Amino acid sequence: MADETTSIPTPLLLSNDERRILELHDRLQELQLEIALLRAKKDFDPSTSPLTEDGGIEAAQKALLDSRSRYVLRNQVVESVIAANPILQAVHNGTKASPIERDLLPVLEQRDQSSSTLAHQSTELRALLNEITEVESQSLRLGRENVDLASELLDLAEQTDRSKTEAVNTDPERAAEISRLEGQVKLSRQRWRVLKGTASAVVAGSGVDWSRNAELRDIVLDPENDDEV
Numbered sequence: 001m002a003d004e005t006t007s008i009p010t011p012l013l014l015s016n017d018e019r020r021i022l023e024l025h026d027r028l029q030e031l032q033l034e035i036a037l038l039r040a041k042k043d044f045d046p047s048t049s050p051l052t053e054d055g056g057i058e059a060a061q062k063a064l065l066d067s068r069s070r071y072v073l074r075n076q077v078v079e080s081v082i083a084a085n086p087i088l089q090a091v092h093n094g095t096k097a098s099p100i101e102r103d104l105l106p107v108l109e110q111r112d113q114s115s116s117t118l119a120h121q122s123t124e125l126r127a128l129l130n131e132i133t134e135v136e137s138q139s140l141r142l143g144r145e146n147v148d149l150a151s152e153l154l155d156l157a158e159q160t161d162r163s164k165t166e167a168v169n170t171d172p173e174r175a176a177e178i179s180r181l182e183g184q185v186k187l188s189r190q191r192w193r194v195l196k197g198t199a200s201a202v203v204a205g206s207g208v209d210w211s212r213n214a215e216l217r218d219i220v221l222d223p224e225n226d227d228e229v
Helices: 002-007 016-043 056-092 104-170 172-205 214-221
Strands: none
Touching (some): 056 104, 172 214
16 A cells, blocks of 8 residues: 555645646637637638638638647747756756756656556557457458358259259159158157257256356257257
């Protein structure tokens, strides 16, 4: 428990003035963005900006992306410049570092650890997505192969039925033999169903935990199949 407590960084302690400064900085950025939007709306003239023409919408979208990129880049540069000196003081434990700059070190360590964890998870996610893509492609390929095999199986079944019908019609003795064999198969199936139902009832009523044994579970739960012999 002691290790878990020490591994969690202490929340950064800020004075009321420091909190107020950060709030004003955030509000300043919001106001700058709102002012930029108001100016854009004021300067926009539909008569001189025919967005309905070919390329008009694309040009407007490109201009919007360029403006946003410049805005984000400017804010990132300002934040980096403002944060550079406190971070250096905290990391290198400068002699002129203020108490709040020294308190930044645990937060910076947590940030670096979170960034490393995020990068590792992103790599794992990408690997999983690649595996999923490979499995999906294999599934599609196997699906196509199954369709082809099913078509061939149907063709073979039709050929077998035709051969059986032709043999019965041309050879009465073979027809009688086939009829006798089919009767034996039907009788065997009936006996199999009786034995199967008896075995299932015995296992289910024995009190044995058959659900944990694969073989016993197959005996109890395996549905009857008229095609089984």
